[in-house]
Amino acid sequence: MEINYDNIKVIGFDADDTLWVNETYFREAEDEIGRLLSKYETPNKIDQELFKKEISNLPLYGYGIKAFTLSMVEVALELSNYTVSNKTIEAILNIGKNMLNKPVELLDGVEEVLENLSKKYRLILATKGDLLDQERKLEKSGLTHYFHHIEVLSDKQEDNYSQMLNRLEVKPSEFLMIGNSLKSDVLPLVNLKAQAMHVPFHTTWAHEQVTEKETNGKDYKTINTLTELLKLIN
Template sequence: MKNLKVIAFDADDTLFVNETFFGEAEEKFCSLMSDYLSKQSISQELFKTQINNLPTYGYGIKGYILSMIETAMSISNNTIPVEYIEKIIQYGKDLTEKPIELLEGVVETLELLTGKYKLVVATKGDLLDQRRKLHKSGLGKYFHHIEVMSDKQQIDYLDLLKRLEVAPEDFLMIGNSLKSDILPVLEIGGYAVHIPFHTTWEHERINHKIEHENFRTAVIMTELANLLS
């Protein structure tokens, strides 16, 4: 990795906390709908609805709340009171107002890498929400480019690299999702560092171990400097 030119960072649960807040919203939703199904069944139905809606809504808060409303209507056979819909909408608004909690070592690492590499953000989610979080985090000043991607497949990374005018072998991706941040980058010939977060959305999990010469793992962000040296 000594010849790297561009280092890209995922945002949610790599730079700052995200999945924890979505988990809290899901807990509220399951409690709200507890008269209809068990908590486990409600979570399963919500997950299925989310996955079915990804091609239409993409990732992010708006799609999540719309999927909640659709799930609520489905499991209640369209008898859900309007007050429940209002509560679900409020869950979404609450998510947009969550404080930004930077993860350990993020600022120190960005300070160290600034000027040595072209730093970019490559993340999924809602464009408005991701830009809001980056602005509130104070991290925007470190990044040359911010890319909010509709998905993170090989073709999406190749498109990003083309816009950045960088070859895969000169590119490093850092993130918490093996499925989205790591595997596609390795498959196109880039480098990837996995920094696990304590919780991962089910859709982002994989069931096999990654063994690749371009792959590294780190416990916290500050380990990145040693990996690059």
């Protein structure tokens, strides 16, 4: 079924792995901590324990690099039976700091798309994670001036989006969300009767993955690159 975008007045964009590279740095960090803790466990076991720790810490720490770093420290302590050296803890903290200092690498076509769409639509940035880090990345990106509104959400569930749309006085039928995560950027909006487009990134955090059953019967469009958006709605 063809999806109609004629009623769209406001377009929301996810940030991480939609506008710029993010998840790649987490995969690199996981490789690093795997090497650091190799005397205690296999890389696969370390990766599994880190993921479990991240998920259990979400209600306390939320999303982002700082939360990830704290989880890495906890895993190092537990897997080493609390014998891990101060030097190794320092190395883990430095992994987190290096992630925070990464350059902002825009994905292909991002500025072209935002420049074109901002002439016709009200654009907003709707992301989740650590406020300070997201503000830093946005400033480094040079994209701030394209957005009418910027929102850093604690999570991206239906209630979060519903409250955001109410604050912006935007009807769901007038809103289109663009993002790389089906779980966070697409399905919640479809459930709210808004529109959503999926732009896959080459790597996805396991927590953001969904099953075929969850997407079955949901009306959304998948595009391979952000620039395809211009042919569909501009």
